[in-house]
Amino acid sequence: MAVDLETIARLVAFDKGKAVPIASDLQIVIQPDALVLCCIALAGEDTTVHVVACGSIGKPAEFLSVPDPRFRDDQYDLFAWIGQRIEQYYADCRRRGTHPQIWVSSDAAVKHLDVLSDRLRYNRERADVRRLGELLTYATERFPVGGQQALYAATSALRQHYATGQQAAEDAHLGTLLTWIDPPRKTNILAAVALAEQTPMGMKTDPEFDRTKLDPVVRAYNEARRAGASTAQLKRRAQNIHDALMTVVSPIYDATQAAVEILRTRWPRRLLTAPQLQDREAQEFDNFMQSRDNGFFLPTRDKPKAAALKLTEREIALQTVEAAVCIGDRVALAKARLAGRILEGTIENPRRVWVRPRVFESTFDLISSQRVLRIRPRDELILLTDPRQRVLVRNVERQGRRTRVQLEIIKGKNAVGLPSASSIQVFTPYVPDWNSLTQARIQLAERLAVQPWTHAENGAMPQRVPSQLPEPADLLAAVEALR
Amino acid sequence: MRASTVDSRIAALRGSLGPEEPGARGLERVARNPECMRLRALTIVGVTPATAAKEIYGEPAREEQSPFALALGNQFEKNLFDNSAAKLLQLYRDAGRLTTNECKVAVIPDLAPPLSSDPRKLLVSLGRRQSETIRLLRAKAAGNKDAPNIIIKPRMFVRLLGIGHAIEPDALIAADADRFYRPIEVKSYPDRAGKTDSADVRSACRQAAVGVVALREAIREFGFRDVDVAVPAIGDLVLRVPGSMSAKLRSMTLRSEAASLERAIDEAPRNLDELEAMLAPGASLDDPLILDQIPTSYRTSCKEHCALAGKCKQQACAAGEPAVIGDMARELLAPAGTVTRALDLMNGRGVPPRTAEEVALAEQLQEAFSEYRRAV
């Protein structure tokens, strides 16, 4: 197992007592009108929201709570309140032809929104609650897709840019992460982090807080309600609950805003491919909202064909984004180099050999000193600095600490030409192809037009039909050609 | 190993602290981090990590569960077990696991006097629960047709160092044709199919595995030899449908969980000998300086299940253990031993590499560090 850049960065951070950058460019695209949404659930009841803080980035929050989210009507009213704000925001984005972006504090908060969207979009009792579920579904369904811009967890976003001197799992707490990024002066960082950890930053309250502060006031409210107390008394008790919850949700909202501010102000260089990411997101948003306008149903579970499409989309999205990041971000490139996913080295023996009239073969050797290399003969690579050139790996030979890779130019012989001897070149297996998703969708639609027998109801194994084609002379080459 | 001798050895190691039953959670905790000698030592002597944190190290006790979550959990369980477990029975019928005729339910707490704060009455009540459980398990093992299909809150034992530690799985289930029971774990965690929280599932599976081990011990006591066949490592999880009190049933294989637990139990006698050998004569674990001497194995997952995680982290940081920056770093930087040494190797300072492994590590660290500096 080779040492990776992540480990190095954490070592350096631990040594310095401060988080260090793990990227050179801003890896995400922050929408100037993004919405910060902090919802706190009642412990154990994941489909509730006890209090919510909601506001645009850089702006103070609006707060709303319900005394006890287990009372359905009160809870629905709160959902409707959130729904109004999100509806308005989405409508503004549609008008401007852009896409919405929601920020939450952490991955736990993302999961909470996911649970809510799953449940609420099938609500039969209130259309406004159902609508909230649908709108949230856009963000939560986009979240797992690489390069998406719809929903961000502040912790994940910061982790893409900073490495701390603690375990990756501990970075899931926004408070500790912010402490590492901006440690208090003259304080032991570990002590500061231990203190920060005690403030909840997810979607739940602390059990100790629940026992000593929240439970007594919620009980008092419920007792008063059962006893038929006056409106004034109920209102006062509800205020006690709200005051208690504010001490939880306010810090989370502030911390999330602080995270966005750090990324906005300390990372001036954007990814080169940021515009493409935004365009793609805007397109996805538009498609989603069109489907809602046209009354298309959001299924609980995808059927096999839809699932195949979605899986392919995710794979392609991830590949595209990784390739995009690699091109633009120096740290990502360094990671890829260390992991052997890209090939870098010095050129030797560039040669152009006549094959037949007007046909030449352009080959060269690349000497790499990379410890780890993940390439093999017949792999196709692309020149990082000019994607018009494609090369084919003809041979890979380890020579002590170095590796000699024989390459043949298969595309861009004239457009780009042979590299000069002793120059340093970098080749990558992927470059971002922003059209690949569309092509994949078309291809899959054709291939899956007829449901495969494996997924058909009572699907029987088809009869064997021997191929009429002659057996290939080189079976391995024929298989490789399918790549 | 004679229990009375073991008892006195354990009591001596425990010092001034009273014994605590680990329960299923305590027992499964040991298997989660088998390399942590401190966790094993505390479990063996009958002290929970929470007590150790509070009483030995003087750390403030932190509430583990919210009263709201507890109330929900209790309500969910009550809903299933009320009216002679009618809803639980229905769940199994709907799943096709029990027929109409397989409706024999035994509720162990109902067969004993209520629990009491009076220690003598409590002992009687717990003793009755245990007797009734043994009677019913024996009936099933003997192939009695009247053996229950569902047993609610049985009281069983897992032997650790020859001492039986009581556990009370939520329920046991067996169709008439089943050779013996399998455990049921009821949790109010929301069941979201593939999106169910993996930590929740892991925790429930581990507790169910303790039930499997207890059942195997019971059936062994009844003279069975093919224990693994009679009690396969399978358990049922009953989780909650999100936003409601309805339940969902899932069968889970528990092979690795049961195996790791059985391994931890098997190694316990050796662990007790090792523990005594490690300490000075007369030393006991209620002394923080003594407890500090017992090696730990701090990991990312410790926080999930151990109240001493914070303390162990502090010690790991002070000692410069690579685990403080991750489990991967623990593996990668093992040749260096500490973070400080790894930094020295990376920066080419301090004592030159002493071993071939350090040489190799230094090269890798320097190469990667050079890449990093170039990039940022």
Add this chain to the structure above:
Amino acid sequence: MSRAPSDRLRQRLAKISEQHRSALDSFERLLANPNASFAELDAADAAVKKLSAGRTHLMEDLRLAQFEEPDRFGVYRGRAGQRPMREVVLDMADELGVPVSPRLISDYAVATLGLSIPPTRFGSLRRDEERAYQRDAHARPAWLTPAINAAGLAAIPRLIASSAWEPERRLIAARTLRVNHLKALLALLKKSSTADERVRSALVTPIGRFATWLPVGAKLNLDEVAEKANAELASIEQEDKERRIAAARELMKLTPAFQLWGRPGLIEGGEMSRARAIG
């Protein structure tokens, strides 16, 4: 004598103030002790804060009580002229016809009589019954007794039966819990069919709870529920009855007291039974 709510609040305030003072003293003593650990200080501080919060809430309640009407603290039910609780419970048990849990009796009493019998009162009721029987077994025509486990003939205290019933009705064999569940459901349905609108409406919830095969929120069709319950009962009742009758024969060989209150439960000996009396 009934006290005004504000008087009760004042008394509670006095008590909590005393506790608060005492907690503060403890905290200060710990602070002065250099050997006191942070954990102890933290716990003492938490105790002070909790009492302080309690005081604040009580003061707020007292403040409002000055302005609000004094007699709006819950529904008060006069006890004069009511039958003793045991009589009501015996009637409920007879109507349900099988050994049942305190909770079901409580729900049934609320639904049919509008009477609140908290399930938590049944523990002391049980103990009082047995003591009264021991003083004079003939003092009453019927006693509230526990159900009896057919295996071992020990009591099942959480299930309430009547001494006036035939022995096999008080016995619980392997399938009896299910049989009794269905019979209790049928008793609820029968009551619902003859009761007025208020009682019918109040019985919907317990019926829904017992008819577990119905999806949540499904509309209740009482005839269909009865049909299904009867069908299931028909398939399991006979075998269950035979078991209970056989057990009853064994039960009748015991002393009268054991016949009603069950045999003392046995605890199996051996190493495994050394259950520590801690959790």
